[in-house]
Amino acid sequence: MAEETAQEMAPVIELDGLEVRFGDRVILKGLKASLTGRSIGLLGPNGAGKSTLLNALLGFHQPSAGTARILGRDIRREPRAVRSLIGYMPENDSYIAAMSGVRFVRLMAELAGLPKSEALERAHEAFFYVGLGEVRYRALGTYSLGMKQAAKLAQAIAHGPKLLFLDEPTNGLDPPARLRMIQLIQEIRDRGDLHLIVSSHLLRDVEECCDEVLILKDGAIAAFCNLEEERRANRRFLEMETRGELNGNFVDAIRGLGCETAPGAQGRLKVVLPEGLEVRRLYEIAAAQDVQIRRLNHRRDSLEDIFLKAMEAADGRL
């Protein structure tokens, strides 16, 4: 049990001053972080460095300074060992058009080190798993966009990696295909056999699939948060709307209960309740102060808020 917990807490990815340059341009600026989650989201606007980070971890780009460790393996010293742990689903189309789906996945599994017969068996299984069992003998060039995405996922998991890199996994998918992809990712995550890194600029994808989020901005870490903890903390976050102007006495009174308050837009009031305080007490004070509460919502500080704050923060910190 203790061993399992220790394994759970051991860093999946340790970024140790990782810097990547293309010529004179610094793309990743000395990233430092220790990511331990089962499913980690990489968020950031286009050009923030998400794909470059994944490519650097895969050894496609040589770091100009610093390094990173994946499940304890250094990407500079043991690139081959690192890649043997990873399954990679790239952002762009990646296939050999004339090859049948199952043959392609089998080829990739064999290159990852699986013997011929195991590679064939797992290629078939992976195709059924991603829902392409019926079309596995068709040439990949004839697949629809959604099928190509699923085939990319199949090749990424066929060899049984310990860590899965998914770069924009829902790129270009229609809503049903997107839903199916998200369900697959959640299923893989929930099985707990491997760790996931989901890079996306779609907040919803990350919110639905990840428990930790690393937000990048201009090649630097803008924020790093544990979504589960954020969600827990936000359970006591209320947004209140009252009739007319806010009564100063009312605000003072609820502060007196130990609440933190902050004025919001359009006369709203943001309130953080202290532990143990019931919402009912706010209504009682409002009645005593002759304030009419028109709306009271448990406001979730959504990933969108976290993301926007990270983007706005001048110094890159929340």
Place this chain on the structure above:
Amino acid sequence: MAVYKKTYRPYEGALTAHWARLLVIPRYAFEDLHRRKFLSVFFFATFLYPLICAIIIYVQHNASALSLIGAQGAQHLISINVVFFLSLLGWQSMMALFLAAFVGPSQVSPDLANNALSLYLARPFSRTEYVLSKMSVLVILLSVMTWVPGLLLFGLESYLEGWSWAVDHARIASGLFFGAWVWILLLALLALALSAWVKWRAAAGALMFGLFFVLSAFGAVINGVERTNWGHLFNISYLVGSVWVWLFEGGHPTTNGAVFFRAPRGETLPLWTSWVGLAVLALICLYMLARKIRGAEVVR
């Protein structure tokens, strides 16, 4: 085989050795080539010339076979010597050029056309291993066409003529082996480099021929205008031919090359310039490959 399973499960089984993974790409490539009937027919047709050579060698040493067809004394018409083996190498190497032009372009371009390369390199498989694997497809095919039949014929002649002949003509055997390798490596590098840069298969194949003819024509123009012989440095068949002559005969050549790979008499350049010319061409191909064979495109 449990193809009905619809769950993901980690792989805990044994992994193959790293060197064994180098053979995966050639195996898939040969399966693909086998499906192309024209290539299979062409490949087997290229053994016609070595077969004729084998018959000639056999007949040379079998007077009764000659008398059977009423051609007594015909063995004096063809000598089994340097020219015989150089001609074999020259002819087979030209066939190798055709085969490389057909097979080479389909090696790298399909991987680059839809970015499959990143998937190869995201595995414990390096860029060098990728290039070596792809090269090995051509190296195996072209070896079977060139030095393998050459050495078999050399062995046949040695067997029939006596081992003292083999010892006296050992340089022919080494010339066949190393001469073929010079050509094979050059062709393989050129085919892969063009395949990496020209995505349209037919265009890449045509470009391979074009390089030989256009460059030699360019060299001839330089020779004509400048009244020099240095234009031959652009003529790949000249460079290869002069290297072959040295490999077969050393410093005292009696021939000026092989069929398709001949240096005009009196227009020879120092041997080292041929080596340098070939090395430069190989380096250019390697540079072209290094630029294209990458896991991710770098946009500076």
